[in-house]
Amino acid sequence: MKPHSDIKKRISESIQVKQALLADDALLARIQTATDWCIEAFRNKNKVLLCGNGGSASDAQHIAAELSGRFYKDRPPLFAEALNINTAYLTAVANDYSFDYIFQRSIEAKGREGDILIGISTSGNSPNVVKAMRQAQQQCMKIIGLTGETGGKLAELNPLLLNVPSKDTPRIQEAHILIGHIICELVENELF
Numbered sequence: 623m624k625p626h627s628d629i630k631k632r633i634s635e636s637i638q639v640k641q642a643l644l645a646d647d648a649l650l651a652r653i654q655t656a657t658d659w660c661i662e663a664f665r666n667k668n669k670v671l672l673c674g675n676g677g678s679a680s681d682a683q684h685i686a687a688e689l690s691g692r693f694y695k696d697r698p699p700l701f702a703e704a705l706n707i708n709t710a711y712l713t714a715v716a717n718d719y720s721f722d723y724i725f726q727r728s729i730e731a732k733g734r735e736g737d738i739l740i741g742i743s744t745s746g747n748s749p750n751v752v753k754a755m756r757q758a759q760q761q762c763m764k765i766i767g768l769t770g771e772t773g774g775k776l777a778e779l780n781p782l783l784l785n786v787p788s789k790d791t792p793r794i795q796e797a798h799i800l801i802g803h804i805i806c807e808l809v810e811n812e813l814f
Contacts, residue, residue: 636796642787643797649784653801656740656766656782657808660689663738663764664813669701671732673725673754674742674768677795679706681742681768685802693806697814705729705754725754735762741781743767744794746774755779768801770794 643649660670670689672682682704689702705728706712715724729739739758741751746769755765755776766784767776773785786797 632792635790635793639786639788639790639793639797640800643800646787649787652782652784653804654808656784657805657812659738659764659766659782660805660809661812663736664700664809666736667701668734668736668738669703669732670738670740671703671705671729671758672740672742673705673728673751675706675748675750677791678742678744678748678751678768678798679704681795681798681802682706682740684799685740685806688803688806689809693803693810695810695814697810700809700813703732705732722749722753725750726757729754729757729761729763733758733761733763737761737763738766739763740766740768741776742769742798743774743776744770744791744798746770746772746776746785752776752779755781768798 663670672686674682686702686704689700705725712724715727741755743751752775758765765781767781769776769785771785771787771789773783777783784801786794788794
């Protein structure tokens with residue numbers, strides 16, 4: 623094996639997923655719709671909530687930080703929050719109820735009509751993300767799913783599905799943060 627061949631292979635795989643994103647006009651249109659929804663929510667003094675597990679939890683925090691802090695511009699903060707940041711709450715609900723309910727109960731408390739929930743799950747099957755999305759629908763929130771190729775159980779909920787054309791978790795997560803950055807930049811440019 624040539625030196626660095628594994629490194630080059632992974633970079634090539636990442637590029638291929640991004641090229642597939644670039645070629646998927648329907649997915650690009652859905653990313654634009656997600657952006658438009660976020661712009662409308664922020665203009666109406668609503669908020670964007672995000673949730674996910676593991677690497678997807680990190681992506682939720684990353685995207686929320688870009689919106690609530692700043693992206694490129696020094697501008698007022700936007701109300702965006704990752705639901706996985708309060709460890710005392712998460713462990714209490716997981717202990718008293720079940721880990722499956724950690725995001726659902728948070729949506730019950732924080733979600734309002736006109737808010738947006740972005741549920742991030744590479745498989746689309748994370749029970750706590752699925753339950754949160756169902757709760758958000760009941761509360762007349764708009765729901766956006768960031769998933770892998772099939773969309774999993776999240777696809778059955780009929781969210782605005784941003785399903786990355788891959789079945790490889792690391793490549794999906796790399797594309798998720800790209801999509802998140804695109805949304806943050808376009809929201810910031812439109813509002814400021």
